Amino acid sequence: MHRHAVDRRRTKSHACGALMACWLILGTVDTVLAGEPGWHTMKAAMVGCRDRAEFERIANIRSSGDKAAFEKAAVTAMAAGDCTIIARGTEVYLQEIVMSDGVAKVRTRKNQTGYWIDSTYLE
Numbered sequence: 001m002h003r004h005a006v007d008r009r010r011t012k013s014h015a016c017g018a019l020m021a022c023w024l025i026l027g028t029v030d031t032v033l034a035g036e037p038g039w040h041t042m043k044a045a046m047v048g049c050r051d052r053a054e055f056e057r058i059a060n061i062r063s064s065g066d067k068a069a070f071e072k073a074a075v076t077a078m079a080a081g082d083c084t085i086i087a088r089g090t091e092v093y094l095q096e097i098v099m100s101d102g103v104a105k106v107r108t109r110k111n112q113t114g115y116w117i118d119s120t121y122l123e
Helices: 004-028 028-032 052-064 067-079
Strands: 038-041 046-049 084-088 092-098 103-106 117-118
Touching: 046 052, 046 067, 052 067, 052 084, 052 103, 052 117, 067 084, 084 117
Parallel strands: none
Antiparallel strands: 038 092, 046 084, 046 117, 092 103, 103 117
């Protein structure tokens, strides 16, 4: 084999290794594997909201531990038609995911409306 061909293969191999290292550092590989588009199943029931900011507001209330405030916010948003409960075991289609924020936009087979949820609830 010619020396130039060996050098090109070695350079290509190093470039691929460097690219993989960057992906791992930046989390790109994780995003592709964990957030594959397609059908997923809900691990548990979850409030999902059409608007990401509304979902994050309700999720922050939930994580604060104030159960009464969470229930009030969730019920109010559901009564307004802004949010819904997506039941455990429901098949959802992953439309969008933001791994760094832990949120995903999904839709059910019966409803084309996208809802933002906590991405850890997806199987």
